[in-house]
Amino acid sequence: MSIVCLRGDTELNEQDLRAHLVAMLRLENTAVLLGAGASVPSGGMTIMQLWKQFIRDHADTAKRFADGGFIAQEDAVLASFEAANPRNLPNIEALLDQLEMAKLDWTRRLASSRNLKIFKKDIEALLKCVVKAAVLDANAWGKPPAYDRFPYHVKLLQRLVGARQPGQASPWVFTTNYDLAVEWAAESIGIHTHTGFVGIHNRTFSPQSFDLGYRNINAKGEARFGCNDIYLAKLHGSLTWQCTDGEYRELASSEVWPKLKAIIDGVDAVDETLMVFPRAAKYLQTVGFLSGELFRRFSDFLAKPQSCIILAGYSFGDDHINRLLRSALLNPTLQIIAFLPEFMGTEPAELAGLKPEVRRLLALKSPRLTFVGGGEAAYFNHMVDLLPDPMLYDLNEQEFRERIKAMSGGDDAE
Structure with a gap:
């Protein structure tokens, strides 16, 4: 091209x-x-690829983020990212910041809530996806x-x-x-x-x-x-x-x-x-x-x-x-x-x-x-x-x- x-x-x-x-x-x-x-080229992912991978692997988590108002409902559906030219992706850093603030507020008010434990695991899932994308080549570490x-x-x-x-x-x-x-x-x-x-x-x-x-x-x-x-x-x-x-x-x-x-x-x-x-x-x-x-x-x-x-x-x-x-x-x-x-x-x-x-x-x-x-x-x-x-x-x-x-x-x- x-x-x-x-x-x-x-x-x-x-x-x-x-x-x-x-x-x-x-x-x-x-x-x-x-x-x-x-x-x-070194094994990383674009934000588009990262988000699609997250939705694919953690569909329930993405839906809970959408239900909580952290992302748009269409951002939680994999099919919406299979379109020809989707460009309105969530800002990962901003999303993590919002999730962190919500977790702090939730912990202060309802520290023993079962839903809070689920919410923390949902945040963990997103963090792990980002870490995986940033590792690039596992064989390069420690050498x-x-x-x-x-x-x-x-x-x-x-x-x-x-x-x-x-x-x-x-x-x-x-x-x-x-x-x-x-x-x-x-x-x-x-x-x-x-x-x-x-x-x-x-x-x-x-x-x-x-x-x-x-x-x-x-x-x-x-x-x-x-x-x-x-x-x-x-x-x-x-x-x-x-x-x-x-x-x-x-x-x-x-x-x-x-x-x-x-x-x-x-x-x-x-x-x-x-x-x-x-x-x-x-x-x-x-x-x-x-x-x-x-x-x-x-x-x-x-x-x-x-x-x-x-x-x-x-x-x-x-x-x-x-x-x-x-x-x-x-x-x-x-x-x-x-x-x-x-x-x-x-x-x-x-x-x-x-x-x-x-x-x-x-x-x-x-x-x-x-x-x-x-x-x-x-x-x-x-x-x-x-x-x-x-x-x-x-x-x-x-x-x-x-x-x-x-x-x-x-x-x-x-």
């Missing part, structure tokens, strides 16, 4: 898009925002990271880092995913990842670490500021985060895997200390501190001059992120490139299947907004392949080498 690309109100072909990406990754500040779709398990994440990081020029800031990776695909990919190829946590044996959250960077002390001149690191902000949490006694720690995958495996296998309930999900009971600690700090970093990036952010696997289902992206358009030097498979064009019938937020952004016809669609052509793996390889950046040097080669009779001259 061919690419459908629109920058403002101008259509771009694949060659134009590649040229645009080359220019954008040369800006002073670059970032990607990865949604659930970015983890699908040295292998680059061939996450090839597209590896290629993404290599091309983001390779695009940085001496003196430019390291790229940011923002993600709504709980999985470890980015961390494992970076570690497998020796790219350092700043996650906000510092320490060796006791990694605690220290947001000031986002203001630090790496440099080669043996290099001379501008080369000292070459890039070999990324900044990673996991906006919705991570499978390896833990909160105990008000302290936030990042655990090693080998340490957390036994707990996650017990949850998936149904041996244990979801560990309440794991910071996998938003919890209304811990609002001040989680949203007010850790998540709040990460979203502040996201907002700060969008306000930086000469910046570009590429959206991949993100379906515009998070109202908080949507508001930040929309308000960021007030930054006159920000460029947003959104890879959205369901975007097929601007005809009324094609727009009807898109979310209201996407239609609103398309209506702006801003040259700083580029939408790339066309079904599979806009999937995460195809997006990564469209990014320019680092060796293609310095065209002047390439031309210079070709001239030297011609002058020397065809032999390479170094």
